[in-house]
Amino acid sequence: MSDRATSLPRFRTRTLLGAVLSAMVAVTGCGGGGGGATGSPGSDAAVSTDDGLVIDGELIADKALFDAAEGGSVSFYSTSDAATEELIIDRFTEQTGITVTLTRLTSAKMEERVRSEVGAGRFGADVLRTTDPLFAVELAEQQALVPWAPPSADELTRSGAMRPGDPAITSMYGAYALAFNNRVVAPQDAPTTWTDLLDAKWAGGKIGLARPSASGAAWVELGLRTFGPDFWPQVAASSPRVFDSVSVQSEALARGEIAVSVFPISSAFVAAEQGAPIQLVIPEDVGVAAFPVSIGLTTAGADNPAAEVFANWLLSKSTQQFMAGFGTIPARSDLARVEEAGQPVLPAVGTPQLQILTTADQQARRDEILTSWNRAFGIPTGG
Amino acid sequence: MTLMESRRARATEERPVSTGRRRPRRRGWRRWILSGPLLVVLAILILAPAAFVVVAAFTTESPRPGASLGSFTWSNFAILRDPGFTGGLLNSVLIAVFGTVLALVIGGGLAFLAARSDVFGRRFVFLVGVAPLVLPSYVGALAWSMLGSPQAGLLNIALRDLGLPPVVDLYGVGGMVFVLALFYAPYPFLMIHSSLSLMNPEHEDAAATHGASVRKILGRITFPLALPALLGSGLLVFILTLENFPVAQVLATPGGVVTLPTFLFQLMTASPARGNEASAIAIALVVIVSVVTLLQRRALAKRSFTTVTGKGVRARRVALGRGRAICFALACLYFALSIVAPVLALLLTSIRRSPYMDSFAELLQPGALRFDAYADVLQSRLFATVTLNSVVVSVVAAVVGTVIAFLVAYTTYRTTARGGGLLEGISMMPIAIPAIVLGIGLLWTWIQSPIPLYGTLGVLMIAFVAAQMPQGLRSVASAIRATDRDLEDGAVVHGAPRGRAVALVTLPLMRVALSSTLLLLLMLSMRELTVPLFLYTSNTQILSITIFDQFENGGALREAAVLSVVYVLIMFVLSYLPRRFGGTPDV
Numbered sequence: 001m002s003d004r005a006t007s008l009p010r011f012r013t014r015t016l017l018g019a020v021l022s023a024m025v026a027v028t029g030c031g032g033g034g035g036g037a038t039g040s041p042g043s044d045a046a047v048s049t050d051d052g053l054v055i056d057g058e059l060i061a062d063k064a065l066f067d068a069a070e071g072g073s074v075s076f077y078s079t080s081d082a083a084t085e086e087l088i089i090d091r092f093t094e095q096t097g098i099t100v101t102l103t104r105l106t107s108a109k110m111e112e113r114v115r116s117e118v119g120a121g122r123f124g125a126d127v128l129r130t131t132d133p134l135f136a137v138e139l140a141e142q143q144a145l146v147p148w149a150p151p152s153a154d155e156l157t158r159s160g161a162m163r164p165g166d167p168a169i170t171s172m173y174g175a176y177a178l179a180f181n182n183r184v185v186a187p188q189d190a191p192t193t194w195t196d197l198l199d200a201k202w203a204g205g206k207i208g209l210a211r212p213s214a215s216g217a218a219w220v221e222l223g224l225r226t227f228g229p230d231f232w233p234q235v236a237a238s239s240p241r242v243f244d245s246v247s248v249q250s251e252a253l254a255r256g257e258i259a260v261s262v263f264p265i266s267s268a269f270v271a272a273e274q275g276a277p278i279q280l281v282i283p284e285d286v287g288v289a290a291f292p293v294s295i296g297l298t299t300a301g302a303d304n305p306a307a308e309v310f311a312n313w314l315l316s317k318s319t320q321q322f323m324a325g326f327g328t329i330p331a332r333s334d335l336a337r338v339e340e341a342g343q344p345v346l347p348a349v350g351t352p353q354l355q356i357l358t359t360a361d362q363q364a365r366r367d368e369i370l371t372s373w374n375r376a377f378g379i380p381t382g383g
Numbered sequence: 384m385t386l387m388e389s390r391r392a393r394a395t396e397e398r399p400v401s402t403g404r405r406r407p408r409r410r411g412w413r414r415w416i417l418s419g420p421l422l423v424v425l426a427i428l429i430l431a432p433a434a435f436v437v438v439a440a441f442t443t444e445s446p447r448p449g450a451s452l453g454s455f456t457w458s459n460f461a462i463l464r465d466p467g468f469t470g471g472l473l474n475s476v477l478i479a480v481f482g483t484v485l486a487l488v489i490g491g492g493l494a495f496l497a498a499r500s501d502v503f504g505r506r507f508v509f510l511v512g513v514a515p516l517v518l519p520s521y522v523g524a525l526a527w528s529m530l531g532s533p534q535a536g537l538l539n540i541a542l543r544d545l546g547l548p549p550v551v552d553l554y555g556v557g558g559m560v561f562v563l564a565l566f567y568a569p570y571p572f573l574m575i576h577s578s579l580s581l582m583n584p585e586h587e588d589a590a591a592t593h594g595a596s597v598r599k600i601l602g603r604i605t606f607p608l609a610l611p612a613l614l615g616s617g618l619l620v621f622i623l624t625l626e627n628f629p630v631a632q633v634l635a636t637p638g639g640v641v642t643l644p645t646f647l648f649q650l651m652t653a654s655p656a657r658g659n660e661a662s663a664i665a666i667a668l669v670v671i672v673s674v675v676t677l678l679q680r681r682a683l684a685k686r687s688f689t690t691v692t693g694k695g696v697r698a699r700r701v702a703l704g705r706g707r708a709i710c711f712a713l714a715c716l717y718f719a720l721s722i723v724a725p726v727l728a729l730l731l732t733s734i735r736r737s738p739y740m741d742s743f744a745e746l747l748q749p750g751a752l753r754f755d756a757y758a759d760v761l762q763s764r765l766f767a768t769v770t771l772n773s774v775v776v777s778v779v780a781a782v783v784g785t786v787i788a789f790l791v792a793y794t795t796y797r798t799t800a801r802g803g804g805l806l807e808g809i810s811m812m813p814i815a816i817p818a819i820v821l822g823i824g825l826l827w828t829w830i831q832s833p834i835p836l837y838g839t840l841g842v843l844m845i846a847f848v849a850a851q852m853p854q855g856l857r858s859v860a861s862a863i864r865a866t867d868r869d870l871e872d873g874a875v876v877h878g879a880p881r882g883r884a885v886a887l888v889t890l891p892l893m894r895v896a897l898s899s900t901l902l903l904l905l906m907l908s909m910r911e912l913t914v915p916l917f918l919y920t921s922n923t924q925i926l927s928i929t930i931f932d933q934f935e936n937g938g939a940l941r942e943a944a945v946l947s948v949v950y951v952l953i954m955f956v957l958s959y960l961p962r963r964f965g966g967t968p969d970v
Contacts, residue, residue: 082932103920104932108652112447112823113917119449120830122837124920183739205533211636213652241554242639244632244648247934251525252637254738255535274941275737380467380646 045318047095053309055095055318059151061309066096072306073099077114077125079107079132080174080293081266084326091322092313098306107132107214118144126301127311129171129293132214133359134366136168136294145296150312152332159349161292161315161331168294171314173329173349173356175290176219178281179263184256191260193285194223197235207240208258210249212373217366218357219262219289220373226286232376242377253278269327269343282344287353290329291362329354417794418802424787425809428849432824433669433812439662448831459663467646468664474635475643478559479625485564486620489717490571491613496710497572498579499605500701503711511714512572513902515565515721517954519910519927521629522947523566525934526725527553528633529732535739537728544742554638562634563624565721570623570854571616573903577862577896578612579605584699597701612861614679619857622672622814628913647817658823665816672815673808683864726951733757733944756945765929766946770953773926776840777908777957780847784904785897787848788855792863793885807856814853818913821850826917838920846918847908855904862896902958909954926950 045055053060061069078085082104089100105113107130114135117123123144130136139145145167156162161170178197180190191197197207212220223231241258243249250267252258254276265288268280282288295314301307313319320330325340333349347353357366374380438446440460443453462468493512496502515523530537531553539549553561582605590600606613628644635642647664650657703710732738734752745751760766791810795803813821825846829837836842866889874884890897912927919928930950934943 101922105916106652108656109916112656112658113826115445115450116447116823116826116830116917119447121449122830124838181739183741208637211649239639241637244636244645248528248633248637251528251738252532252535255529255532256739257532257535257637277737277739380465380470380641380649 045095049096053096053313055313055316058317060312060316061151061305065305066309068305069096069098069309071097072304073101074301074304074307074310075103075124075126076100076129076310077103077105077110077127078129079105079110080129081270081326083270084266084323084328085129087326088314088319088323091319092310096309096313098309100310107135111135114139114144118142123298123300125298126304126307127295127297127314129295129314131174131291131293133168133170133292133294134214134362136296137359137363139296140167144298146299146302148297148302148308148311150315152312152315152317155332155334156315159331159333167296168359169296169315170292170331171295172293172320172323172331173290173354174215174293175265175288175329175346175354176216176262177265177268177288178260178283179253179268179278180260180281181253181256181258181277182279183277184259190279191281192283194283195227195285197260197262198231198238200238202240202260203238205239205241206259207235207238208243208249208252208261209235209240209377210243210246210262211377211379212370214366215291217362217369218291218355221357221361221365221369222286222289222355224369224372229372232373236376236378242379250276250278264327265329265346266327269325269340272342280343282347282353287347287351287355290354290356292331292356292359293328294359414799414801416800417790417798418800418806421787421790421794421806422802422809425791425806425852428845429809429812429852431828432821432849433816435824435827436662436665436816436820439659440666442659445658447827459659460667462650462660462663463667467641467649468643471641471643471646474556474640475625475631478556478563478635478642479621481560482563482567482624483617483621485560486567486624487571487613487617489564489568490573490616491575491609493568493714493717494572494575494579495701496714498576499582499699500703500710501707502703502714503707504714508711508714509576511718512576513569513906513958514718514955516569516903516906516910517951517958518566518722518725518947519629519912519930520563520566520627521633521912521931521934522729522950523721523725524562524630524633525943526728526947527558527562527565529728530724531558532637537731537740540740541743544744553634555635555640556638558634558638559630559640559642562630563627565717566630567620567624568717568721569906570620570903571613573899574612574616574858574861575609577858577899578609578865580895581862581865581893582608583867587699591699601701608865611683611864614682615857615861618672618675618679619814619854621675622668626668626817628819644817647819651819658820661817661820665820668817669812669815672811676808676811726948729944729947729951733941733948735941738941756941757949760942760945760949765924766949769924769926769929772840772923773909774953774957776843776847776925777905780844780851780908781901781904783844784848784851784855784908785859785901788852788859788900789863789893789897791856792859793889796860796863797868807860810852810856812853813850818850819916822846822914822917825849825914829918837918838923840923842918843915843923843925846914847904847911850911850914851904851907854907855900858900858903859893859896862893862900866892866896905957906954909950909957926953 046057048054049066052063053066076089082102085102085104089102093099103124110130111132114123114125114128118139128139128145136145147165147167150156153162156169157164178191178194189201210216220232241252243252246264246267249261250271253261253263254271263280265280268278271278295311297307297311301311317332317335320332321335324330324335327346329346329349331349337345337348339345435446438452441455441457443456444450446452490512493508497505497509497512502508531551533539533549533552533554536551536553538551542549542551552558586604587600590604595603626644628648631642631644632648636645647661650661733756734754736751736753791806794800795807816824829842829845836845870892871884871888874888875881879887910927912931915925915928919925926946930943930946933946
C-alpha cells in the first residue's frame with residue numbers, strides 16, 4: 001500500500017509535553033533513566049538493540065525479528081487521539097528507526113472504511129487500534145486480525161488484557177470522569193461524586209454532556225448500574241446542554257459555556273496542558289467509567305516484521321508507562337502508578353475505582369444502554 | 384404586455400428552442416454524439432456511487448465490497464415515519480427556508496450593488512460578496528459559537544465589560560439561520576452577479592426611455608430576468624443548509640434543537656453504522672430535490688431569459704443617490720459579520736494562552752498572548768504537504784468540474800442532443816445525497832474499481848468533481864440561458880465549425896460566469912470535508928481534513944484556529960486567481 005512509502009511527521013505542538021512526560025516517567029523510577037538527552041520523546045528509556053530490541057530490560061523483539069524489521073515501516077490505523085498517537089509514533093521511531101504512518105479517524109468512520117477495505121481485500125493497516133472493542137471482535141471473526149504472541153503475553157494474560165488465541169489485545173483503558181471549569185466553579189462548589197450531577201445548582205444548562213456512542217456507553221452504564229434507571233432521566237431534568245461530539249463539549253467547557261461535564265480523562269489532560277481551566281475529578285463514590293482500547297495485528301501486519309515489533313512495543317512496560325502520562329490507564333497491572341502534576345492519581349487495573357465496561361458487557365448490553373440514555377434525553381434514535 | 388414579455392414573444396418567434404431549423408435535424412444515434420460520452424462520464428462519476436446508495440436503501444446489509452447484500456427490503460424506509468426524522472426534517476426545513484431567504488436577500492442585494500449600482504467601492508463590494516467562501520461553514524460556525532454562545536461568547540463578555548446584560552444567544556434556530564445565511568450568501572451572490580452583469584441593458588434602456596421609474600424597471604425587467612439565477616441558487620442554498628451538519632453540531636444541538644443532519648449523524652455514528660436507513664433518507668431527499676428541480680425547470684421553461692447579445696454595451700447602473708453610502712455601510716456590516724468578526728475570534732483563540740476569559744482586560748496581562756503555535760504549524764513538513772495536496776486537488780477538480788458543467792449545460796440548453804434532461808438530472812443528484820452517504824458511496828465505488836485510483840490524489844479529485852457537479856452546473860446553466868445564441872450561430876453560418884464558434888464566441892461571452900464557477904468550485908474543493916473523509920490516506924491528506932482533525936480531537940483548538948487563519952489566507956490568495964485570469968471586467 002502506498003501509505004507506507006513515506007512517513008509524514010505530524011504537528012509537534014505537544015512535543016514539549018512528551019519531553020516533560022518522559023522526564024516524569026524517569027523520575028518515578030519506571031523508565032530506567034537511560035538516554036540522557038532531554039526534549040525527545042524516546043530519550044528517557046534505556047534502549048538496547050545489541051541482541052534484539054530490549055527497552056528498560058524488557059524484551060520487545062528477539063534478534064531475528066528486529067533484524068528483519070530494520071528499515072521497515074508500519075501503517076497504523078487508530079481511532080485514539082491523534083496528537084497522542086503522534087507522540088507515541090515519534091518515540092517508537094526514535095527508539096527503533098522504524099517509521100510509522102498514522103491514519104486517524106473517529107470510530108464510526110474508521111469502521112466503515114476498514115470494513116470496505118477488508119471487503120475489497122485492500123486493508124491498508126498493519127496495526128489497528130480501536131476504542132470500540134466490538135469492532136476488534138468483528139475483525140477477528142473475519143480473520144482480518146490475526147493472533148500473535150508478544151513477549152509480554154504472560155503478563156497481559158495475567159492482567160486480563162489478553163486471551164490466548166484472541167487477536168484483539170487490550171492495549172490500555174480509556175476512562176471517563178467528571179471535569180469542571182475552575183474559573184467558573186469555586187473549589188468548594190466543585191462536584192466530587194457522580195450524584196453531585198443531580199445538584200440543583202447545575203440546572204439550566206450548566207452541565208454539558210457529549211452524546212454517547214460506542215465508548216460513551218461506559219459512563220452511561222456506570223450511572224445506570226450504580227444509581228438506577230432514574231439517574232439519567234434526573235440529570236436530563238436539569239436541562240443540560242448536549243453536544244454531538246466531545247470536541248465541541250471540550251471547547252464549551254474550556255470557555256466556561258458549561259461549568260461541569262462528564263469528560264474523557266485523556267481529553268482533560270490534553271486540555272489542561274493547553275492552558276484550559278479544566279480540572280479533572282475522580283468521583284469519590286464509584287470511581288471512573290472505563291472501556292478497553294484494543295490493538296490488533298492485521299494479516300498484512302503479520303507479514304511485516306516492523307509491524308509486529310511496533311505492536312509488541314505498544315504493549316511494553318515502557319510504552320504503557322509513557323501512555324499513562326496522557327491520561328490513559330495501562331492494561332498491565334505490573335506498572336507503578338504515574339503521578340501527573342496538577343492531576344489526580346488515576347485508578348489502576350484491578351482496583352474498585354476502575355469500573356470497566358468489558359467487551360463481553362458491551363456485546364450483551366451496549367445498544368440497550370445507549371437507547372435508554374437517548375430516551376432519557378429525548379434524542380431521536382430512529383427506532 | 385410588459386416590455387419583457389413582448390421581447391420574449393419576439394424572441395420565441397424568431398428563435399425556436401431547438402436549433403433544428405438551422406441545422407438538419409439529426410436522427411437516431413447521432414443525437415447522442417455529444418450527450419452519450421457525457422452520460423458515460425457522469426455515470427462513472429455520479430451514478431456508480433449513487434447506485435450503491437440506492438442498493439443500500441433497499442437491502443438489509445450495506446453493499447460494501449466483499450459483503451453479502453442481505454435481502455431486499457422496504458423496511459429501511461420505515462425511518463421516514465420515525466419521529467426523530469420527521470421532527471428533525473421539520474426543524475431543518477424551517478431553518479433552511481429562513482436561511483435561504485436571508486441568504487438570497489444578502490447575496491442578491493450584494494450582487495445588485497456590485498453589478499448594477501454606483502455604490503461606493505464596487506470592487507470591494509464584489510470581494511465582500513465572495514469572501515465568506517474562504518471560511519468553511521464548520522470553521523465559521525465554530526468561530527460564531529466563540530462569539531455568540533450565551534454564557535461565555537466574546538460578544539457577551541464585551542457586553543458585560545460595558546456594564547450591559549449579556550443578551551446574545553446563538554444556540555438554537557435563530558443562531559443557525561443567521562450563521563447559515565452568512566456563509567451561504569456567496570452562492571446567490573456569484574450566480575446573480577453573473578446574471579446581472581451579463582444582462583444587456585437594452586430592455587432597461589427602452590423602459591427608461593418610455594418613462595418607467597427605476598423601481599419599475601428593476602421589478603418588471605431586471606429581477607425577472609435574473610430569475611433563473613435566483614431560483615437556481617435558492618434551490619442550492621436550501622438543500623445545502625438543510626443538510627449542513629457542522630453548524631447544527633455547534634449551534635443547534637447545544638440549544639436543544641433536533642435537526643435532520645444531526646439525526647443522520649446519529650444513524651451514521653451508531654455502532655454498527657445504520658447506513659441502510661441513512662441511504663433510505665438519501666433516496667427520499669433525491670425524490671424531493673428532483674420534484675423541486677422539475678418545478679423550477681417548469682417555472683423557467685416557457686420563457687426566454689436571453690439577455691447577453693454580445694453587442695458590447697455596458698450594463699446599466701442604477702444611481703443610488705444618498706443610498707450609495709448606506710448600501711456601502713450595509714456591505715461593510717456583512718463583511719464584518721461574515722469575515723472580520725469570525726477571523727478575529729479565530730485569531731484571538733490562536734494566540735490566547737487560556738481559552739477562558741472573564742473580561743477583555745485579561746488580554747492586557749503579561750503572558751496572556753503567545754504566538755508559538757504559528758511557528759509550530761508553519762515549520763511543520765506536514766503543513767507544506769497538505770497545503771500542496773489541497774491546492775493541486777482543488778485546482779484540478781475546479782477546472783475539470785467547470786469544463787464538465789459547461790459541456791452538460793451546453794448540451795442541455797443549446798443542442799437538440801438527446802438525454803439533456805437526464806444529464807441535468809444526474810448532475811443534480813449529488814446535492815440531494817447527504818455528503819456522508821455520498822462519501823461512502825464513493826468509497827465503495829473506487830475501492831473496488833479496476834482503475835487503481837484509491838489511495839491517490841486522483842480519487843479525491845474525482846470525488847470533488849462528483850460532489851460539486853450540482854453547484855457547477857447551476858452556476859453555468861443560469862449563465863448559458865442568459866447568453867444569446869445568435870452570435871455563435873452566426874459564426875457557424877459564416878463557415879466556422881461549431882467547436883470553433885463555441886471557443887471563440889460563446890466562451891468569451893461567458894468569461895465572467897465561467898470564472899465565477901471556477902472560483903466557486905475551487906473554494907468548495909478547498910473546504911470540502913465530509914466527502915474525502917473516507918478516501919484520503921496518510922499520503923493524500925488535505926488541509927480541510929487536517930483542520931477538522933485538530934478540532935475533532937478536542938483540546939487542539941489553538942492549532943485548529945492557527946490552521947484556520949492560515950487557511951483563510953491561502954483561500955484569499957486562491958480566490959484571486961480566477962479573477963486574475965478569468966477577469967471580472969465589469970467590476
